[in-house]
Structures are given as structure tokens and as C-alpha cells.
Amino acid sequence: MIEGAPRTLFQKIWDEHEVRAETAAAPAILYIDLHLVHEVTSPQAFSELRRRGIPVRRPDRTLATMDHSTPTTPRRGNGALPVTDVQGAAQLAQLEANCREFGVPLFALGDDRQGIVHVIGPEQGLTQPGMTIVCGDSHTSTHGAFGALAFGIGTSEVGHVLATQCLLQNRPKTMEIRLTGRLGAGVSAKDLILAVIARIGVGGGTGHVLEYTGEAIRALSMEQRMTVCNMSIEAGARAGLIAPDDTTFEYLADRPHAPGGDAWPAAVAAWRRLPTDEGAEYDRSVSIDADELRPMITYGTHPGMGIPIDAMVPDPAGVPDPSERAALEKSLRYMDLLPGRPLLGRPVDVVFIGSCTNSRITDLRAAAEVVRGSRVAPGVRMLVVPGSQQVKRQAEAEGLDRVFREAGAEWREAGCSMCIAMNGDQLEPGQYAVSTSNRNFEGRQGKGGRTFLASPLTAAATAIRGVITDPRTLAPAPVAAGGGR
Amino acid sequence: MEPIRTFSSRVVALPMENIDTDQIIPARYLKVTDKAGLGEALFADWRYDAAGRPRDEFALNQPAASGARILVGGHNFGCGSSREHAPWALLGYGFRAVVSTYFADIFANNALKNGLLPIVVEPAAHARLLALAAEAPDREVTVDLRAQTLTLPDGEAVDFPIDPFARECLLQGLDQLGFILAEEAAIERYEAEHPPRVRTVS
Numbered sequence: 001m002i003e004g005a006p007r008t009l010f011q012k013i014w015d016e017h018e019v020r021a022e023t024a025a026a027p028a029i030l031y032i033d034l035h036l037v038h039e040v041t042s043p044q045a046f047s048e049l050r051r052r053g054i055p056v057r058r059p060d061r062t063l064a065t066m067d068h069s070t071p072t073t074p075r076r077g078n079g080a081l082p083v084t085d086v087q088g089a090a091q092l093a094q095l096e097a098n099c100r101e102f103g104v105p106l107f108a109l110g111d112d113r114q115g116i117v118h119v120i121g122p123e124q125g126l127t128q129p130g131m132t133i134v135c136g137d138s139h140t141s142t143h144g145a146f147g148a149l150a151f152g153i154g155t156s157e158v159g160h161v162l163a164t165q166c167l168l169q170n171r172p173k174t175m176e177i178r179l180t181g182r183l184g185a186g187v188s189a190k191d192l193i194l195a196v197i198a199r200i201g202v203g204g205g206t207g208h209v210l211e212y213t214g215e216a217i218r219a220l221s222m223e224q225r226m227t228v229c230n231m232s233i234e235a236g237a238r239a240g241l242i243a244p245d246d247t248t249f250e251y252l253a254d255r256p257h258a259p260g261g262d263a264w265p266a267a268v269a270a271w272r273r274l275p276t277d278e279g280a281e282y283d284r285s286v287s288i289d290a291d292e293l294r295p296m297i298t299y300g301t302h303p304g305m306g307i308p309i310d311a312m313v314p315d316p317a318g319v320p321d322p323s324e325r326a327a328l329e330k331s332l333r334y335m336d337l338l339p340g341r342p343l344l345g346r347p348v349d350v351v352f353i354g355s356c357t358n359s360r361i362t363d364l365r366a367a368a369e370v371v372r373g374s375r376v377a378p379g380v381r382m383l384v385v386p387g388s389q390q391v392k393r394q395a396e397a398e399g400l401d402r403v404f405r406e407a408g409a410e411w412r413e414a415g416c417s418m419c420i421a422m423n424g425d426q427l428e429p430g431q432y433a434v435s436t437s438n439r440n441f442e443g444r445q446g447k448g449g450r451t452f453l454a455s456p457l458t459a460a461a462t463a464i465r466g467v468i469t470d471p472r473t474l475a476p477a478p479v480a481a482g483g484g485r
Numbered sequence: 486m487e488p489i490r491t492f493s494s495r496v497v498a499l500p501m502e503n504i505d506t507d508q509i510i511p512a513r514y515l516k517v518t519d520k521a522g523l524g525e526a527l528f529a530d531w532r533y534d535a536a537g538r539p540r541d542e543f544a545l546n547q548p549a550a551s552g553a554r555i556l557v558g559g560h561n562f563g564c565g566s567s568r569e570h571a572p573w574a575l576l577g578y579g580f581r582a583v584v585s586t587y588f589a590d591i592f593a594n595n596a597l598k599n600g601l602l603p604i605v606v607e608p609a610a611h612a613r614l615l616a617l618a619a620e621a622p623d624r625e626v627t628v629d630l631r632a633q634t635l636t637l638p639d640g641e642a643v644d645f646p647i648d649p650f651a652r653e654c655l656l657q658g659l660d661q662l663g664f665i666l667a668e669e670a671a672i673e674r675y676e677a678e679h680p681p682r683v684r685t686v687s
């Protein structure tokens with residue numbers, strides 16, 4: 001690097017974290033500022049450390065939570081959560097034992113800070129601009145909303161970071177995703193990212209770190225930015241980034257782990273130096289006009305199969321590439337959908353509001369505004385699963401739980417729940433769900449279940465009508481796409 | 486880890502694009518705390534019917550698949566979650582290499598750490614392998630990691646790229662953690678020069 005040459009946000013973070021630079025023979029050794037851990041992808045890593053007699057190098061830069069296989073059904077009278085699944089319970093117990101043995105702090109069930117790993121990091125102020133953050137979980141890209149380089153790793157790498165606080169990494173390429181214009185009423189961050197993935201494809205970001213830029217991104221709240229960065233992995237990207245600005249600093253101020261006192265202005269000054277320099281180059285660039293975007297929904301079995309909600313299901317006959325055509329045919333077969341037909345008006349069985357994509361307080365507020373005073377349509381099951389205990393508590397303080405309950409929805413404890421269907425919350429074979437989560441893969445929400453991914457507004461509107469509904473058409477006034485911090 | 490050099494095997498094909506890790510190993514099998522038994526659950530929802538019986542039409546259930554160590558998948562193989570259970574399941578079943586036109590990043594990383602070779606080939610070679618699996622499923626191809634070649638039954642050798650560091654580790658049976666641990670002094674220096682940004686324990 002030439003001293004003083006313009007750099008992207010990604011390059012600045014990368015350069016700052018190189019313990020050893022990349023060589024022809026070996027990848028770079030990158031220092032990791034924060035390592036988040038959960039029950040599903042960590043047990044074999046802890047076992048490896050135990051086998052080799054290695055301690056966790058920096059428990060003070062490591063934080064564990066329970067989220068994937070935790071029950072979200074209401075607590076028993078004694079406040080305990082009923083873990084009914086033996087294997088799931090054993091995995092949770094294993095995490096507890098590992099954290100105790102290795103001195104790793106843990107937000108266990110019952111802790112009022114427990115929740116989905118990508119919800120609690122930002123909420124506690126642990127996710128900060130300029131950091132490197134990893135977790136054995138692909139949606140670690142969420143934390144990129146703060147201008148942190150955050151990406152998912154496998155269990156072997158979880159072991160590497162536990163043992164050394166470092167990772168071997170080849171430098172990825174960069175791609176700018178520029179969002180010009182402004183999102184219209186009823187069009188949310190979820191619609192924006194589904195449109196991005198539909199445009200560049202599920203493999204379009206492979207080998208790249210995406211940086212989202214442009215006025216439509218600047219106008220988003222932190223929670224909306226997290227929704228966008230969260231799904232970067234669904235385009236195959238290593239990570240997603242958004243440069244920090246006043247919105248970021250305002251969100252972080254006074255969070256439990258944010259720098260306090262004199263450290264705060266110094267931190268903000270450093271963070272202001274992070275955004276991509278004028279003249280810095282990306283390896284690729286894509287531009288999308290936010291003014292043109294409509295609410296999006298997926299029709300197929302990967303997140304790139306998304307269309308505007310009022311569009312027709314695509315026809316394989318119109319796809320020239322044979323293997324793409326075969327993939328589309330297979331998807332439509334699984335989903336039992338006919339090409340050329342609208343999705344609007346299709347009945348659904350389940351509506352799921354939750355997951356690390358859309359389970360934060362503004363998501364719940366947006367959904368609650370839609371259902372307030374209405375009833376969930378007969379025959380539809382609506383689950384609302386807050387992303388963390390903090391979100392749950394906040395929502396209850398605002399009376400959102402009552403809004404959902406009075407509408408006939410289930411109000412749950414915090415966790416991943418039906419996003420991954422590991423805890424008993426799942427679709428039955430053949431059922432259709434509109435879900436605010438991030439993956440519509442075959443069986444993702446339960447074996448044989450069929451998922452339409454959409455925004456909280458679309459999901460809530462669909463719950464009320466019982467059929468796939470464009471939230472912009474639901475009387476009375478279209479609601480704002482979730483503001484606030 | 487055992488060093489990897491060359492091996493020969495029949496190939497079995499799943500010519501679908503974007504085979505995600507939820508198909509390779511569905512989430513309900515991730516509740517384990519070790520790696521045992523994952524091979525049984527490989528592609529479970531495609532491989533078994535609702536009663537748990539093997540579906541005859543699925544490629545892995547056909548006689549030619551038995552003992553195959555090379556899987557050919559469509560492009561963007563291994564997209565989706567970061568679960569290392571995916572390569573563990575493929576290895577548990579007996580695969581030693583997966584061939585595709587490209588792989589999802591995290592999957593490829595995870596595979597290399599476990600000695601499962603993610604072999605990237607051009608579309609033309611990919612098409613030939615698919616044809617081979619369909620038309621002559623008993624013929625073998627040979628993978629040579631040192632030479633970075635995949636040799637088809639007619640003797641034609643197809644080159645493949647692979648991360649040089651991972652290749653060296655696999656050829657010598659070295660593990661990557663040892664490499665980072667050996668840099669202890671550099672890590673200490675880095676830590677001394679960079680105060681922690683956050684502390685998770687008070």
C-alpha cells in the first residue's frame with residue numbers, strides 16, 4: 001500500500017488488524033477484536049482446545065449466548081424455560097460447562113441479556129465501528145452495519161480464534177452496492193436487501209465484502225442497516241459493511257459497552273476516519289435506485305429468488321440457461337407454485353416475525369402497527385419472537401405484546417425459533433409461511449415447509465388478511481418502515 | 486490429520502445449482518456436540534422418505550454411488566450457513582472431494598480444514614464429469630493434490646486451483662492452528678500495541 005493512497009472502509013479495517021500480512025505462501029493473520037459464540041457451532045471447538053490442553057487466549061474478548069436451540073415457549077411458573085428436547089438440552093448444558101471451564105462469559109437462559117447472537121452484540125454496545133468480529137455463524141455479517149468487519153466462520157476457525165484470537169484469512173475483494181434515491185412508504189430495509197440479492201444473485205457476492213453506500217442507505221436507522229448487512233451472506237458475500245456516521249454514534253452512545261467519559265469523543269473521532277476515502281476503488285460496483293423498489297417477496301427456495309410482491313411467479317420457459325431453468329423448475333415444484341401466477345392473494349398457514357434479520361424493536365413496532373386493533377385471520381398461526389430479552393422487555397413496556405396477543409398472535413421468549421426450526425418451532429410438511437427470516441431453503445423452517453421471505457410489514461399484513469398481502473394496500477394509512485434507533 | 490496425496494474413485498453427481506448446507510445436513514442434526522454419525526444424515530431430506538427409507542431415485546442411493554469418494558455438484562455448492570457439520574457429514578459418508586464450478590466461501594474454508602477437497606473446474610470439465618457420472622458411473626477419475634490435477638478415465642488431466650497454504654497443510658498433514666500458535670510473539674506484539682476495543686468481562 002502506498003502511504004496516503006485512498007482506501008476503502010474495508011481496507012482500513014483490514015490493514016489495522018494484520019498481525020502478519022499475506023504472503024505468497026500463507027494467508028494473512030488477522031486479529032479479532034470480538035468473538036461471539038453460541039451453542040451449535042462451538043462444542044467441537046472447545047473439545048479440540050481441551051484435547052490439546054490449550055486455554056482460551058482472550059476470554060475478555062469472547063462472549064457466548066444461547067439462541068439456536070433454546071425454547072421460546074412461555075416460561076413455567078418458576079421462571080424456568082421448558083427445554084423438552086433432550087439433545088438440545090445437552091447442547092445447552094455443554095455450552096454452560098465449556099464457558100465455566102474456559103472462563104468465557106455467557107448470557108445463559110434466564111439472563112436478561114440473552115438473545116440471538118447478532119441482536120445482543122449491537123444491543124450491548126459490543127459491536128463498534130472499525131472492529132473485527134467473528135462468530136461461528138454466517139449472519140455475523142449483521143454487525144457490518146456499524147462499519148465493523150464481521151463475518152461467519154466454521155467450527156475449526158472458532159477453535160483457532162478461541163486459542164489465538166486470530167484467524168488465517170485471504171484478503172477478499174470489495175464490491176460497492178450503491179443505493180440511490182429513497183425508499184417509498186411501505187418499502188423497508190428488508191425489501192431493499194431482497195432486491196439486492198435478486199439483482200446480484202445468491203452467488204454474486206462470493207469472495208467479496210460488500211459495502212452499501214448512497215443516500216438510501218444513509219437514511220436508514222441502525223436497525224434497518226443491520227437488516228441489510230445481515231443478508232449479505234445470502235448473496236454469498238463474506239461480509240457487508242456500512243460506513244459509520246452520526247446515526248451509528250447516536251445508537252451506540254450510552255450502550256453498556258460503548259466507550260464512556262473521555263473515551264467517547266476520542267472513539268468518535270477515530271470512527272469518523274473510517275469511511276471510504278474519496279477516490280478509493282472497489283473491485284466491482286453495482287447501483288440500484290431505491291425509488292424504484294417495491295415490497296419484495298421470495299417465491300423459490302433460495303433468497304435470490306425474489307420478486308416485487310405484485311409481480312408474477314417467473315416462468316422457467318423464459319430462462320435460457322438449462323441449469324438455471326432446472327433449478328427454477330425444482331424450486332417451483334417444491335413450493336408447489338405455478339409460473340405466471342401472482343403470489344398476492346395466496347393463502348398461508350403461518351406467519352413468523354423474528355430472526356436476526358427482523359426481530360428488533362423497530363421491526364416489532366412496525367408489525368404491531370399493522371395488526372393493532374385487527375385479528376389474525378382464521379386458520380393462520382402467527383408467531384412473534386423477539387430477538388433478545390432486552391427487545392422483549394422493551395416491547396412489553398410499550399404494550400406491543402398486548403397488541404400481538406389481542407390480535408391472536410403468539411408472543412414468545414427470545415431466540416432463533418422458527419428461523420432454523422431447531423427448538424420445536426417449525427412448519428409442518430406442506431405448510432406455507434410468510435417469514436421475516438433470511439433463508440427459504442427447502443426444509444429450513446421445518447421438513448417439507450415452504451417459506452416466503454418478506455418484511456415485517458408484509459408479514460403482518462398477510463397475517464391479518466390470511467393471504468399474501470401488499471402492506472401498502474392495507475387500510476387505513478401505510479405505515480412507516482420502522483424508524484427510531 | 487492424515488496427509489492427502491492422490492486417490493482414485495468413481496464420481497457421483499448431484500447436478501443442482503446452489504446446493505445449500507441446509508440440504509447437505511439439515512439443522513435438526515446439528516444438536517450434536519461431536520462429529521459422530523453425521524454421515525448417516527448427509528442429504529437426509531433428499532435421501533430418505535418420510536418413513537426414513539432410502540429413496541431409490543436419489544443419486545446417493547444408487548448402486549454406483551456406493552464407495553464413491555468424489556461428489557460433483559452444481560455451481561455455488563455449499564451456500565448458506567457456516568455449519569462445519571456440512572463437510573463433516575460429507576467426509577463421514579466417505580467423500581474426499583467435491584467438484585463444482587465454484588464454492589461458497591465459508592464451505593470451501595471449512596472443507597479445506599478437514600481434508601475435504603473443494604475442486605473448482607471450468608464449466609466444460611464440469612460438464613464432462615456430469616456426463617461421466619451419468620453414462621459411465623463405474624469409471625474412475627484420479628485426484629492428485631500435489632500436481633493439482635483431476636485425471637479423467639480417458640487420461641485427460643484437468644488442472645484445478647487450490648489455496649497454496651491449505652494445499653501444503655493437507656499434503657503434509659499439518660493443521661492450521663499450529664501455524665498460528667507458532668506466531669505467538671507477533672500476536673503478543675500486536676496486543677501490546679493495540680489496546681482492547683471492548684471487554685466482555687468486567
Ligand code: SF4
Nearest residue numbers: 139355356416419420
Ligand atoms: S435467527 Fe436464524 S439466521 Fe439468525 S442466527 Fe439464529 S438461526 Fe441463524
